[in-house]
Amino acid sequence: MAENWGRAFMAQNISEVLYDEDVIAARVAELGERISRDYADSKEGIILLCVLKGACIFFSDLARAITVHFQMDFLGISSYGDGTRSSGQVKFTKDLDCNIDGRHVIIAEDIMDSGLTLSHLTRVLSARNPASIRICCLLDKPERRECEITPDYCGFVVPNKFVVGYGLDYAGEYRNLPYVGVLKPEVYMDALAQSFSHK
Numbered sequence: 001m002a003e004n005w006g007r008a009f010m011a012q013n014i015s016e017v018l019y020d021e022d023v024i025a026a027r028v029a030e031l032g033e034r035i036s037r038d039y040a041d042s043k044e045g046i047i048l049l050c051v052l053k054g055a056c057i058f059f060s061d062l063a064r065a066i067t068v069h070f071q072m073d074f075l076g077i078s079s080y081g082d083g084t085r086s087s088g089q090v091k092f093t094k095d096l097d098c099n100i101d102g103r104h105v106i107i108a109e110d111i112m113d114s115g116l117t118l119s120h121l122t123r124v125l126s127a128r129n130p131a132s133i134r135i136c137c138l139l140d141k142p143e144r145r146e147c148e149i150t151p152d153y154c155g156f157v158v159p160n161k162f163v164v165g166y167g168l169d170y171a172g173e174y175r176n177l178p179y180v181g182v183l184k185p186e187v188y189m190d191a192l193a194q195s196f197s198h199k
């Protein structure tokens with residue numbers, strides 16, 4: 001069969017759809033309302049930060065659900081290679097363009113797993129003297145936490161399974177699935193086995 005990374009092909013590798021498009025849209029609207037309420041009295045509004053690349057789709061929907069005065073910026077941070085576990089190493093691949101001194105910052109992230117990425121990121125950004133920093137993540141996997149950190153806003157608490165779609169990837173793929181689903185473990189087990197057989 002010719003390789004075809006179309007939607008039907010990707011769907012074969014999903015064992016379970018956790019949140020479909022409608023459920024995600026409703027939850028993102030609720031998060032936007034909560035954030036808008038919480039910052040309604042803030043004259044300067046917020047800076048919403050998108051953690052590339054995983055948060056990009058969540059970020060775009062969330063941005064449109066927020067009604068307070070608002071600016072956006074993007075940063076790249078990478079703690080994952082092509083595998084499914086954190087390397088523990090966090091590196092900036094793109095820094096912010098804007099100055100966050102004295103501003104209210106909300107970091108939009110796709111998923112909090114070990115928590116190491118966001119813990120590192122909040123430490124780095126706090127040193128730039130923002131008025132406040134909060135975390136808004138679409139998904140939270142608290143079972144895997146390796147440090148003391150909880151999101152201020154969270155879409156869904158997910159089980160300890162590797163999930164893809166709605167921005168989340170495995171080896172750069174599956175981001176364009178409109179839902180969040182569980183990736184069949186054999187997909188990354190096969191890739192792992194292949195990488196060993198080539199050594």
Ligand code: IMP
Pocket residue numbers: 054079080086109110111112113114115116117118161162163164168169170
């Ligand atoms: P942490 O530092 O372990 O919290 O890792 C956070 C980052 O790991 C997220 O921003 C994702 O890019 C990635 N990640 C963690 N769990 C998953 C998952 O189940 N699917 C896809 N990416 C994940």
Ligand code: MG
Pocket residue numbers: 051052053054055110111
């Ligand atoms: Mg990410």
